[in-house]
Each structure stands twice: as C-alpha cells, then as structure tokens.
Amino acid sequence: MRRLRRNDGLNLLSNHLLSGRVPMMTLVHTLAVAEYLNFRHAANALGVAQSSVSARVKALEEDLGILLFERHARGVRL
Structure with a gap:
C-alpha cells in the first residue's frame, strides 16, 4: 500500500464518507486509534477486543488503498 500526503487521505476518506461506504463503528475505532496512538489502548477505551479494532x-486501509497509520512496536504514528 502506498503512503499518501495528508490532503490525499482526507479527500479519499471524505469521498468514502459521502458515499456512505464506511461503517460508523469503523470510524469510531479508527478515531480512537488516532487519539490513543495505540491499538490496545484504543480497544480498552472502547471496551472491545484489540483484534476487532485492528481488523x-x-x-x-485496504478499502481506501492507503496506510492511515505507521505501525511500530510501541504504538502507531499518523
């Protein structure tokens, strides 16, 4: 998957949102990861399994064709 510039990602995401193709819970999980910068912490805050958030x-990311996060051993980076 390719890395993108911030504006590219916003345009892709907004197009998907406007078309109604992104489930609300997927957005909630993704925003939690962006807030906590950690899948496990985001899952704990949401009260769900870490594997659910990751999936x-x-x-x-696969639907958009881009990487939203850079994954590292101790968390993620936007």
Whole structure:
C-alpha cells in the first residue's frame, strides 16, 4: 500500500464518507486509534477486543488503498 500526503487521505476518506461506504463503528475505532496512538489502548477505551479494532482499521486501509497509520512496536504514528 502506498503512503499518501495528508490532503490525499482526507479527500479519499471524505469521498468514502459521502458515499456512505464506511461503517460508523469503523470510524469510531479508527478515531480512537488516532487519539490513543495505540491499538490496545484504543480497544480498552472502547471496551472491545484489540483484534476487532485492528481488523476494522486494516479493512478501512485496504478499502481506501492507503496506510492511515505507521505501525511500530510501541504504538502507531499518523
């Protein structure tokens, strides 16, 4: 998957949102990861399994064709 410039990602995401193709819970999970910069902490805050958060974010990234997060051993970076 390719990295993108911030504006590219916003345009892709807004197009998907306007078309109604992104489930609300996927957005909630993705925003939690962006807030906590950690999948486990985001999952704990949401009260769901870490694998659920990971799967939703991965599915969104694949649907958009871009990486939303840079993954590292101790968390993620936008």
